Amino acid sequence: MNFDFSDDQKQLRDQARKFLAEKCSPKAVRVVLDGKAPYDKELWKGLAEMGFLGVAIPEEFGGAGAGHLELCVIAEEMGRANAPVPFSSTVYLAAEALLIAGSEAQKKKWLPAIASGEAIGTLALFEGKGNPSPKNVKLTAANGVLNGVKKPIADGAVADFAVVAARTGSSGRDSDISLFLVDLKAGGVEVKSLTNLDPTRGQAEITFKDAKAEPLGAAGEGWSILSQVLDRAAVLCAFEQVGGSDRALEMGRDYALDRIAFGRQIGSFQAVKHMLADMYVSATLARSNSYYGAWALSTNAAELPEAAAAARISATQAFQHCAKNNIQVHGGMGFTWEFDCHMYYRRANAMALGLGSLSYWEDQLIDRMRKKNAA
Amino acid sequence: MNFDDTPQEAAFRQTARQWVEANAPKELHAELSKSSLGRIRLAKHDIVDVGKAWQKKKFEGNWACLHWPREYGGRGATPIEKVIWQQEEGVYGKLTQPFQIGEGMCGPTVMAFGSEDAKRRYLPKLASGEEIWCQLFSEPSAGSDVAGLRTRAEKKGDNWIVNGQKIWTSGAHYSDYGLLIARTDPNVPKHKGLTMFFLDMKSPGVEVRPIKQANGMQEFNEVYFTDVVIPDSQRLGAVGEGWSVSLTTLMNERMSIGARLATGVPEMFEFCSDLMLEDGLAIDDPAVRSKLASWAAKSSGLKYTSYRTISALSKGERPGPENSIGKLVSGMMLQDIATYAMDLQGAAGVLTGNDEETVQGQFQQMLLSSPSMRIAGGTDEILRNIIAERVLGLPGDIRVDKDVPYNKIPTKGR
Numbered sequence: 001m002n003f004d005f006s007d008d009q010k011q012l013r014d015q016a017r018k019f020l021a022e023k024c025s026p027k028a029v030r031v032v033l034d035g036k037a038p039y040d041k042e043l044w045k046g047l048a049e050m051g052f053l054g055v056a057i058p059e060e061f062g063g064a065g066a067g068h069l070e071l072c073v074i075a076e077e078m079g080r081a082n083a084p085v086p087f088s089s090t091v092y093l094a095a096e097a098l099l100i101a102g103s104e105a106q107k108k109k110w111l112p113a114i115a116s117g118e119a120i121g122t123l124a125l126f127e128g129k130g131n132p133s134p135k136n137v138k139l140t141a142a143n144g145v146l147n148g149v150k151k152p153i154a155d156g157a158v159a160d161f162a163v164v165a166a167r168t169g170s171s172g173r174d175s176d177i178s179l180f181l182v183d184l185k186a187g188g189v190e191v192k193s194l195t196n197l198d199p200t201r202g203q204a205e206i207t208f209k210d211a212k213a214e215p216l217g218a219a220g221e222g223w224s225i226l227s228q229v230l231d232r233a234a235v236l237c238a239f240e241q242v243g244g245s246d247r248a249l250e251m252g253r254d255y256a257l258d259r260i261a262f263g264r265q266i267g268s269f270q271a272v273k274h275m276l277a278d279m280y281v282s283a284t285l286a287r288s289n290s291y292y293g294a295w296a297l298s299t300n301a302a303e304l305p306e307a308a309a310a311a312r313i314s315a316t317q318a319f320q321h322c323a324k325n326n327i328q329v330h331g332g333m334g335f336t337w338e339f340d341c342h343m344y345y346r347r348a349n350a351m352a353l354g355l356g357s358l359s360y361w362e363d364q365l366i367d368r369m370r371k372k373n374a375a
Numbered sequence: 376m377n378f379d380d381t382p383q384e385a386a387f388r389q390t391a392r393q394w395v396e397a398n399a400p401k402e403l404h405a406e407l408s409k410s411s412l413g414r415i416r417l418a419k420h421d422i423v424d425v426g427k428a429w430q431k432k433k434f435e436g437n438w439a440c441l442h443w444p445r446e447y448g449g450r451g452a453t454p455i456e457k458v459i460w461q462q463e464e465g466v467y468g469k470l471t472q473p474f475q476i477g478e479g480m481c482g483p484t485v486m487a488f489g490s491e492d493a494k495r496r497y498l499p500k501l502a503s504g505e506e507i508w509c510q511l512f513s514e515p516s517a518g519s520d521v522a523g524l525r526t527r528a529e530k531k532g533d534n535w536i537v538n539g540q541k542i543w544t545s546g547a548h549y550s551d552y553g554l555l556i557a558r559t560d561p562n563v564p565k566h567k568g569l570t571m572f573f574l575d576m577k578s579p580g581v582e583v584r585p586i587k588q589a590n591g592m593q594e595f596n597e598v599y600f601t602d603v604v605i606p607d608s609q610r611l612g613a614v615g616e617g618w619s620v621s622l623t624t625l626m627n628e629r630m631s632i633g634a635r636l637a638t639g640v641p642e643m644f645e646f647c648s649d650l651m652l653e654d655g656l657a658i659d660d661p662a663v664r665s666k667l668a669s670w671a672a673k674s675s676g677l678k679y680t681s682y683r684t685i686s687a688l689s690k691g692e693r694p695g696p697e698n699s700i701g702k703l704v705s706g707m708m709l710q711d712i713a714t715y716a717m718d719l720q721g722a723a724g725v726l727t728g729n730d731e732e733t734v735q736g737q738f739q740q741m742l743l744s745s746p747s748m749r750i751a752g753g754t755d756e757i758l759r760n761i762i763a764e765r766v767l768g769l770p771g772d773i774r775v776d777k778d779v780p781y782n783k784i785p786t787k788g789r
Binding site for chain 2: 005253278365
């Protein structure tokens, strides 16, 4: 059994960590947090130069042609650094949708641009409240144009193109949904930034008024493609969440060693130690589930839907748990803008909603386990 | 990343599988597959009798204590081979319950600190199941704080005279030998006045009394010592070094990697899939699904955590600390699951008989037994301390009794 990343993959992780420690310090993250830039353009450029944006994109489309395991280790580091760039939208959602369903021409147009850092992509799925469901897609597509409003769209205000879920039928079945590619710089697209929990990754509302769109994948296949994209993204986001959990745990641990109260390190009090031990437990469970998700993703295994849901649940819970208790360990200082704790708290809770909420994925896991048990 | 055996591992697995296939007591398979919690009970057999028979067969086939050196009854197997063996032994591994303390704790301690004569005399018979060992550490006043133990051993000529009481001793009533830690010097701080011994459980002055537990069962014992004589040749380690010897024993306890801990999740999933509530099946209820999914994710997290440990062993690496979370997670989960299953049963949940409504009371039994899962082998609180101190590097507790001679430490709060 070799249920671990290879030495090369671990080396890549170290390389990413070193790069991000240098180029993505908390100070750099704060430039975006404080609204002085929509995302860190320098970092984005650097990520492209390092080959991280296209790590899982085949060489023929301008990527490094490595694989999803390589992308997982980079994702972990992106989460650890709280990187303020549209990485998940572009790489896990837009690029994966193109890889799954794009035509040769679509892949040729967008994938090299993603890998080189020239194009930012995103997924326009949600329309206000609710979780991923065909029923919640109201935006319509007809005669090559889209009409409707999508929100929230992660990184929508900085994206160059979007994969848009649209209604093309009214039978009440999954086949009512089709996917489209939209150039957001073209006409008929109105973009509005929205304030959100985590300002280091923007959210937007996009209104499509007779916006030109080309189909991505076959008509009526939209929901099936989306489900695959969401499963893949769930695993990749889980690695970001695992990285964030570990960082929040480390911050809490370091502060508990440093801070003196009642004449001793606060880390010597069992109430604090046990809180940190429980954070370690959550983070460990999340890591192990995410490894299983990584295996299923990289081998395109039939177990992916179940593995992705378990990883998503475990990693969401761990990141929320670690980020929240990191603030608790810090006490009053943890509630200041000046300390970095709230950046992870914000990211953890924003990420918990991005691909569908925790309860949505809990629901999914039970369905998928039942399906497996029935088989 | 893969779940495959290396060619050597695959060959080893094949050999193990064939041997189990040819030798296991298949007539017990169905019964062993069922019970997943607590002590094994068999309808027609005493677990010690069938356990001894299986252990002897394994010993003769060279599969007992297989990670031990050959000269002491083992096979000289690697850690990963031991894990593979446990996987292949499968449910029959439950038959080895009476020998686990001996194999996991007493044997390794004798191996590390016993004389060559003692090792050759005792270890092969422990491995073959001919002689069963128990561990005599905990006392009524010394549980988590085991170094505060009171049982005295006083030197008299070439012998030690032991007086005192131990508690929570699994299998004392059928054990032949015991690993005993006792206080040999009460005038020095508590960790410094302890010494480790082993003794014949049939020695005069040893009295074993079963404990009736909170769940109504009797699985553990109290052991009383009245002027019990132990020859100095049965001392393990130097006088006053008992604490560091005991750390070897306990470290081995926590190394039980292949052991799959019961979580209650498969039972709960099945229960919810069949249970009809007023508005339909329990598993279709959003509140039930949410809890069930969280537990399922925890349970798979534990499974893949152990796979990570196994992978480290397979590569010949020392496993990381991640395996330390197992009992902490599964113990609490078992208790929570039992409570929630009974909640779903409503009024009938109070019944503990063979009732259809409660699926023969399996969750009621789980509820009553689960507190021990959170205490035995290190309480949840001690496990959290261990994670905090050894994994996260947080400071140890401030110990007010650390430099105080043992006989000056207060024994009552008020």
